[in-house]
Amino acid sequence: MKDVAQHAGVSTATVSRVLNGHAAPTPETRERVLAAIEELGYRPNALARSLRTTSTQTLGLVISDLLNPFFAEIARAVEDEARSHGYCVVIGNADESAEQEATYVRTLLDRRVDGLLLCPATDDPSLVREVRAGGVPLVLLDRTVRGATCPVVRADGSEALTALARRLVGAGHTRIGVIAGPPNTSTGRERTDVLTGALGGLAQVVHGDFRQESGSQAAARLIDDGATALVAMDNLMGLGALGEVRARGLQIPHDIAFAVFDDQPWFPLLDPPITVIAQPTVEMGQAAARSLLALIDGRQPDDVRLTAKLVLRGSLGEAEL
Amino acid sequence: MKDVAQHAGVSTATVSRVLNGHAAPTPETRERVLAAIEELGYRPNALARSLRTTSTQTLGLVISDLLNPFFAEIARAVEDEARSHGYCVVIGNADESAEQEATYVRTLLDRRVDGLLLCPATDDPSLVREVRAGGVPLVLLDRTVRGATCPVVRADGSEALTALARRLVGAGHTRIGVIAGPPNTSTGRERTDVLTGALGGLAQVVHGDFRQESGSQAAARLIDDGATALVAMDNLMGLGALGEVRARGLQIPHDIAFAVFDDQPWFPLLDPPITVIAQPTVEMGQAAARSLLALIDGRQPDDVRLTAKLVLRGSLGEAEL
DNA sequence: GATACATGTGTAATCGATTAACTACTGCTC
DNA sequence: GAGCAGTAGTTAATCGATTACACATGTATC
Numbered sequence: 001m002k003d004v005a006q007h008a009g010v011s012t013a014t015v016s017r018v019l020n021g022h023a024a025p026t027p028e029t030r031e032r033v034l035a036a037i038e039e040l041g042y043r044p045n046a047l048a049r050s051l052r053t054t055s056t057q058t059l060g061l062v063i064s065d066l067l068n069p070f071f072a073e074i075a076r077a078v079e080d081e082a083r084s085h086g087y088c089v090v091i092g093n094a095d096e097s098a099e100q101e102a103t104y105v106r107t108l109l110d111r112r113v114d115g116l117l118l119c120p121a122t123d124d125p126s127l128v129r130e131v132r133a134g135g136v137p138l139v140l141l142d143r144t145v146r147g148a149t150c151p152v153v154r155a156d157g158s159e160a161l162t163a164l165a166r167r168l169v170g171a172g173h174t175r176i177g178v179i180a181g182p183p184n185t186s187t188g189r190e191r192t193d194v195l196t197g198a199l200g201g202l203a204q205v206v207h208g209d210f211r212q213e214s215g216s217q218a219a220a221r222l223i224d225d226g227a228t229a230l231v232a233m234d235n236l237m238g239l240g241a242l243g244e245v246r247a248r249g250l251q252i253p254h255d256i257a258f259a260v261f262d263d264q265p266w267f268p269l270l271d272p273p274i275t276v277i278a279q280p281t282v283e284m285g286q287a288a289a290r291s292l293l294a295l296i297d298g299r300q301p302d303d304v305r306l307t308a309k310l311v312l313r314g315s316l317g318e319a320e321l
Numbered sequence: 322m323k324d325v326a327q328h329a330g331v332s333t334a335t336v337s338r339v340l341n342g343h344a345a346p347t348p349e350t351r352e353r354v355l356a357a358i359e360e361l362g363y364r365p366n367a368l369a370r371s372l373r374t375t376s377t378q379t380l381g382l383v384i385s386d387l388l389n390p391f392f393a394e395i396a397r398a399v400e401d402e403a404r405s406h407g408y409c410v411v412i413g414n415a416d417e418s419a420e421q422e423a424t425y426v427r428t429l430l431d432r433r434v435d436g437l438l439l440c441p442a443t444d445d446p447s448l449v450r451e452v453r454a455g456g457v458p459l460v461l462l463d464r465t466v467r468g469a470t471c472p473v474v475r476a477d478g479s480e481a482l483t484a485l486a487r488r489l490v491g492a493g494h495t496r497i498g499v500i501a502g503p504p505n506t507s508t509g510r511e512r513t514d515v516l517t518g519a520l521g522g523l524a525q526v527v528h529g530d531f532r533q534e535s536g537s538q539a540a541a542r543l544i545d546d547g548a549t550a551l552v553a554m555d556n557l558m559g560l561g562a563l564g565e566v567r568a569r570g571l572q573i574p575h576d577i578a579f580a581v582f583d584d585q586p587w588f589p590l591l592d593p594p595i596t597v598i599a600q601p602t603v604e605m606g607q608a609a610a611r612s613l614l615a616l617i618d619g620r621q622p623d624d625v626r627l628t629a630k631l632v633l634r635g636s637l638g639e640a641e642l
Numbered sequence: 643g644a645t646a647c648a649t650g651t652g653t654a655a656t657c658g659a660t661t662a663a664c665t666a667c668t669g670c671t672c
Numbered sequence: 673g674a675g676c677a678g679t680a681g682t683t684a685a686t687c688g689a690t691t692a693c694a695c696a697t698g699t700a701t702c
Contacts, residue, residue, distance in 0.1 A: 001688060011652045016690060024650060041454070046431040047372045048688035051657050056368070066397050069390065076387050079414055088428055091412045093400055107409055110367040133362070212586065242590050265533065266587045269563050322658060332682050337660060347680065369658035372687050 001044070007036035019044060050112065059292060060108035060116045062092040062101055064142075064210070068236055070262050070281060071119065074141065077285025078117060085293055087114070096210060098122050109134055115292045120145050122184045137295035141288045144186045151301050153288040154187075155279040157261060157308040158194045164259060164277065164310055165198030168229050171319035173257065177222030178205045179215055179232040179241055191233050191261060208237045215240025223248065228256060229316075235262035242270070253317025263311060272314035279308045322365070328357035340365060371433065380613060381429035381437040383413040383422055385463075385531070389557055391583050391602060392440065395462065398606025399438060406614055408435070417531060419443050430455055436613045441466050443505045458616035462609045465507045472622050474609040475508075476600040478582060478629040479515045485580060485598065485631055486519030489550050492640035494578065498543030499526045500536055500553040500562055512554050512582060529558045536561025544569065549577060550637075556583035563591070574638025584632060593635035600629045 005012045010029060017025050018033040025033070036042075050056045059082050063071040079089045090113065092104030098121045105127055108116060115137035120127070125145040131138045132149060140152045168176055176199055181188025188210070196203040206221050208214030215237030219230060223244070230245070232238035238260035245256060252258045252272060260267070263278035283306055291301040312320045326333045331350060338346050339354040346354070357363075371377040380403050384392040400410045411434065413425030419442045426448055429437060436458035441448070446466040452459045453470060461473045489497055497520055502509025509531070517524040527542050529535030536558030540551060544565070551566070553559035559581030566577060573579045573593060581588070584599035604627055612622040633641045 012689080013653080013691075014651060017651090020690080026650065029650080043427070043431055043455075045372070045433065045688050046428075047368050047377070047433055048657090049690075051366070051368045051372055051659090051688080052690045054657075066393055066400070067390070069388070069393075072387055072390075072393050076414060079387070088411075088432075090409075093397065106364070107367075110364055112366065112368055134364075239586055239590075242587075246590055264587075265560055266563075266585075269560075269567055270590060271592055333659080334661075334683080335681060338681090341660080350680080366658050369687090370660075372658080372689090373660045375687075 001042070004033065004036045004040055004042050007040060008032045054112070056112050056114055057086060058088045058090055058111070058113045059289070060090050060092065060105075060111075060113035062094055062104050062108070062116070063119045064094055064096050064101075064121055065236075066091070066093040068210070068234075069264060070235055070279070071142075073281040074119075074285040074288075077282045078289045079285075081286045081289035082293075085289075087293070094119075094121050096121055098124065098127075102127055105131060109136060115139070115296045117141050117288050117292055119143055120185070122182075123186050123189075124184075137292060139288050139292040139295065139301075141284065142187060151291045151295065151303055153284055153291060153304040153306075155284060155306045155308045157191055157277055157279070160277040160308045160310040161191060161194045161261075162198045164231065165195055167316060167319040168231075168257065169199060169202065171257070171317070171321075173229045173319070174202055175204060175225070175227045176202050176229045176231065177219070177225070177227030178203050179218040179222070179230065179237050180205050180207045181210050181233045181237075183207060185210075188233065195231065208233075208240075210234050210236060212236045212240040212243075216244040219244035223250070223256070229319075230256060230258050232260045235260060235264050238262070238274075242274075252315050253319075257317050257319055258315040261308075268313065270315075274315045275313045275320065276311050277308050278311050280306045322363070325354065325357045325361055325363045328361060329353045375433070377433050377435055378407060379409045379411055379432070379434045380610070381411050381413065381426075381432075381434035383415055383425050383429070383437070384440045385415055385417050385422075385442055386557075387412070387414040389531070389555075390585060391556055391600070392463075394602040395440075395606040395609075398603045399610045400606075402607045402610035403614075406610075408614070415440075415442050417442055419445065419448075423448055426452060430457060436460070436617045438462050438609050438613055440464055441506070443503075444507050444510075445505075458613060460609050460613040460616065460622075462605065463508060472612045472616065472624055474605055474612055474625040474627075476605060476627045476629045478512055478598050478600070481598040481629045481631040482512060482516045482582075483519045485552065486516055488637060488640040489552075489578065490520065490523065492578070492638070492642075494550045494640070495523055496525060496546070496548045497523050497550045497552065498540070498546070498548030499524050500539040500543070500551065500558050501526050501528045502531050502554045502558075504528060506531075509554065516552065529554075529561075531555050531557060533557045533561040533564075537565040540565035544571070544577070550640075551577060551579050553581045556581060556585050559583065559595075563595075573636050574640075578638050578640055579636040582629075589634060591636075595636045596634045596641065597632050598629050599632050601627045 001012050005015045015033055018030050082089045094101035101121045117139050119142045123145045125147055128145050138150045142154055144152045180192040183189050206218040208218045219241035232241045250256050259275045261277045263276045267274040287304040294301040322333050326336045336354055339351050403410045415422035422442045438460050440463045444466045449466050459471045465473045501513040504510050527539040529539045540562035553562045571577050580596045582598045584597040588595040608625040615622040
């Protein structure tokens with residue numbers, strides 16, 4: 001910057017003013033400064049600027065698992081929304097580990113992100129408290145924590161799950177295997193509660209960890225126990241469960257009915273296409289980004305609750321009639 | 322930091338030394354400082370530190386498309402490798418747009434990342450030159466550019482593609498549809514060149530843009546033209562093509578043989594499972610991160626060329642016998 | 643011609659860390 | 673007891689920007 005100033009025969013203050021679009025500098029001065037910038041290929045140091053202004057124009061996004069397309073889609077939506085408001089997004093991948101999540105959150109705070117989006121790995125509120133104590137704007141995404149004191153953006157699957165349960169029961173299934181998420185996550189618990197509640201005593205629940213491998217194992221146990229229908233509570237466990245079904249040579253829906261929470265582009269390609277509960281991922285990402293930007297802006301956004309939808313495709317068999 | 326110093330009855334210099342593990346401070350002083358840090362909940366400002374040390378302990382990673390699981394896997398691997406060396410990764414999503422790619426690269430440079438990993442959207446070398454001019458360590462990943470002057474990490478699919486071609490020709494296919502990537506990307510061009518070369522005059526090429534929609538369209542045209550085999554040059558176009566095949570009610574492999582460049586966890590679930598050329602994504606990400614860290618360390622890493630493998634699963638029909 | 647006021651620019655403090663250079667103290671040797 | 677070495681800690685410069693305040697100049701007013 002000093003070089004630019006010297007080159008243009010002005011002070012660094014003037015260069016800064018030109019850079020920040022202040023009213024002060026003469027058109028002619030501005031011209032000279034811009035020419036010098038161009039000539040020297042100068043680019044301002046964002047670190048120094050942020051240090052001075054205490055604003056980084058950056059949002060932190062800590063997600064549970066980058067390999068999970070559900071979160072990848074969300075990340076993508078957050079990023080688009082943030083960019084359109086002049087913000088950058090730094091993505092942290094917690095890998096469903098509370099420890100790694102905490103590490104990432106602290107790293108992002110140390111780098112002074114202007115706000116933080118968090119998909120909590122567990123419903124333990126201590127990390128959230130820590131962030132709040134630092135005074136950094138925080139929005140929770142997809143999952144919440146006990147006694148959350150910040151805006152939450154998530155999808156409500158109750159209606160869809162209830163409809164799904166009604167169909168399964170109506171079709172005469174009496175042993176319905178539920179591949180549930182971890183009970184220490186809000187989504188894991190709530191989805192399972194709603195579904196088992198709606199199924200009366202017909203549900204058998206096995207908890208997985210939102211990963212493919214646990215889906216296969218859970219499916220194996222449930223099938224062994226005589227389940228005639230399987231519902232996986234997220235797409236990765238669904239993938240694993242499908243593998244197990246396939247490995248055993250079972251036919252969907254003839255031998256077993258099948259549904260998954262979360263849609264994926266390839267579900268329609270299976271034979272039969274898989275019935276899912278689709279979450280509005282793009283809207284979730286957008287809403288979360290918008291809430292966070294509002295918070296940064298000093299406003300107090302409301303919680304956002306979007307609706308997940310049951311998409312019937314055939315893998316439930318006669319339950320879809 | 323001043324507060325901590327005051328609280329512990331020492332100067333900021335001493336606090337800094339404790340923080341950075343210098344030898345100087347007495348165990349007793351260290352104890353007092355740590356206590357003060359704990360008590361005040363002090364966390365050092367990474368911006369200020371980076372400004373002073375000119376090191377951010379951050380790598381930039383600009384990928385073509387975050388929604389493409391191929392890149393998501395790579396991102397994940399890069400992140401893991403970087404973290405194990407104490408580095409953070411900032412991911413930028415270029416969305417297959419050269420313009421957005423350039424914007425992101427500049428943003429990351431402005432934030433003074435210690436090094437940059439780039440999956441170039443096109444083979445235009447100007448952006449690479451710009452980065453090199455700034456003296457920032459740079460490694461290209463998956464794709465290269467014309468006259469690249471920096472280490473490149475990629476997967477070589479020549480052998481696998483040649484083997485694939487041999488099988489298709491051997492099985493008597495004479496109209497083989499190739500859904501190619503954009504000709505202005507190195508991977509798009511090279512894969513297509515190798516495959517069409519190995520197929521002699523039997524290939525019909527339609528170019529897509531590495532996205533799902535273009536895969537469907539290309540497949541539609543190729544099927545209309547009488548192709549009896551389809552090869553998609555990346556997983557998203559493969560997804561699109563599969564949708565088109567399915568929409569037309571064609572049976573794989575009876576009506577049409579099918580193969581895809583890139584493996585995906587759900588390919589084995591289809592009926593028949595899809596034959597693919599699998600790239601070692603994790604190794605690519607690791608190697609790229611390692612090369613970049615070496616470069617940052619002042620060493621000169623060699624280009625890395627990993628090998629993609631043909632995985633036969635049944636979607637080629639008799640070509641797999 | 644003195645006074646007031648607007649306008650464009652420069653000076654220097656500041657953000658929060660790191661670190662070279664310096665000072666003060668302790669203990670040892672001759 | 674002077675001289676020296678070694679250790680622990682302080683002072684102050686520095687990184688590269690922003691911005692309050694001061695200053696100089698030009699114009700309008702009486």
